[in-house]
Amino acid sequence: MRIAVVGAGALGSLYAARLALAGHAVSVLARPGTAAAIASGGITVEGGERAAEPVRSVRVTTTPAELAGADLLLLAVKTYHTAETLPTLASLRGKLGTACSVQNGVTKDAALAAVFGEEAVLGAMSLEGATLLKPGRVLWTIAASTAFGELDGRVTGRLQAVVAAFREAGLKAEALGNIVAATWSKFGIMVPGATLSVLSRLPLYRLYQEPALAALFIALCREVRTLAASGGVPWEDFPGMRVATLCRLPTEEGVTLLHERGRGWEATGATALKASTLVDLERRKPTELPDLVGYLAAEGARRGLHLPYATILGQAAQAVAEAAAR
Numbered sequence: 001m002r003i004a005v006v007g008a009g010a011l012g013s014l015y016a017a018r019l020a021l022a023g024h025a026v027s028v029l030a031r032p033g034t035a036a037a038i039a040s041g042g043i044t045v046e047g048g049e050r051a052a053e054p055v056r057s058v059r060v061t062t063t064p065a066e067l068a069g070a071d072l073l074l075l076a077v078k079t080y081h082t083a084e085t086l087p088t089l090a091s092l093r094g095k096l097g098t099a100c101s102v103q104n105g106v107t108k109d110a111a112l113a114a115v116f117g118e119e120a121v122l123g124a125m126s127l128e129g130a131t132l133l134k135p136g137r138v139l140w141t142i143a144a145s146t147a148f149g150e151l152d153g154r155v156t157g158r159l160q161a162v163v164a165a166f167r168e169a170g171l172k173a174e175a176l177g178n179i180v181a182a183t184w185s186k187f188g189i190m191v192p193g194a195t196l197s198v199l200s201r202l203p204l205y206r207l208y209q210e211p212a213l214a215a216l217f218i219a220l221c222r223e224v225r226t227l228a229a230s231g232g233v234p235w236e237d238f239p240g241m242r243v244a245t246l247c248r249l250p251t252e253e254g255v256t257l258l259h260e261r262g263r264g265w266e267a268t269g270a271t272a273l274k275a276s277t278l279v280d281l282e283r284r285k286p287t288e289l290p291d292l293v294g295y296l297a298a299e300g301a302r303r304g305l306h307l308p309y310a311t312i313l314g315q316a317a318q319a320v321a322e323a324a325a326r
């Protein structure tokens with residue numbers, strides 16, 4: 001399969017290296033400094049089951065037009081770079097097979113459809129964990145799975161082909177009939193985690209074990225459910241994302257559930273894991289908060305919904321993130 005990866009950061013580099021190792025023809029679109037590093041040293045993935053050897057078969061370019069002819073495009077820039085990146089890809093419309101966004105958030109597929117056409121878009125949701133150590137070098141922190149699905153739930157040949165390509169690359173992948181619900185479930189976990197991590201500056205295993213923060217986590221998760229329901233999106237549990245259970249239980253029981261999750265992470269040594277918003281804040285970079293809790297608050301207001309936690313905690317977290325970046 002010819003695969004184009006847009007954005008050679010943590011997740012894009014992980015996918016590009018693994019897919020290229022499996023023999024796929026992978027091109028990455030990167031900014032000039034990153035492109036130079038990959039052109040000279042390839043991409044190295046640390047933390048996987050294989051030795052951290054550089055993968056040199058990834059082709060790198062800084063010119064979007066060179067991605068034409070790809071069977072699959074994976075969008076892997078941070079959400080705050082989507083608005084500047086997608087217009088640079090507009091000339092590829094009609095020259096690509098399928099376009100997928102592995103970004104977080106719930107507006108990504110509509111953004112892709114506006115550029116490439118609705119028929120080109122396949123839904124995707126990544127549960128992988130990766131951190132960029134330096135351009136061309138990534139640490140694979142969580143080997144989880146990537147889910148794909150047609151937005152209308154059909155099982156299609158292209159869906160099966162993409163899942164097969166990922167599996168050939170030793171990446172866990174699954175085809176879902178309800179990718180939209182899965183994407184919203186992840187949003188239901190991401191919004192509270194991203195917001196409260198910035199406000200508390202705690203790693204996730206600690207955040208989950210603080211009863212007052214866990215209660216706020218549940219309050220935010222319930223507000224995501226309210227927005228999902230107003231758009232007719234089903235609210236379901238998925239492995240690792242028990243949002244329906246969390247919202248349905250009395251708050252004290254939900255706090256206990258989160259506490260057990262935090263204890264579990266602590267017991268397995270996953271004590272360094274932090275929300276990406278907190279990692280970005282610590283690196284004095286922008287965060288994805290505006291596309292997570294910011295979107296929840298703004299879209300809720302637009303639809304006339306009462307979402308006080310998203311409004312207040314979102315403003316506070318955004319203010320903290322901006323202050324930290326100065």
Ligand SMILES: NC(=O)c1ccc[n+]([C@@H]2O[C@H](COP(=O)([O-])OP(=O)(O)OC[C@H]3O[C@@H](n4cnc5c(N)ncnc54)[C@H](OP(=O)(O)O)[C@@H]3O)[C@@H](O)[C@H]2O)c1
Binds near residue numbers: 008010012034078085
């Ligand atoms: N990392 C994870 O574990 C993970 C897991 C699941 C989902 N996600 C989601 O996946 C998305 C990407 O996350 P990430 O952690 O991989 O981010 P990242 O490490 O910051 O990588 C994004 C990369 O895209 C590059 N980029 C931005 N605009 C570009 C453009 N116009 N042309 C070429 N390259 C461009 C960035 O370059 P500069 O740094 O020079 O701007 C950066 O190298 C996010 O939405 C994130 O929430 C990440």
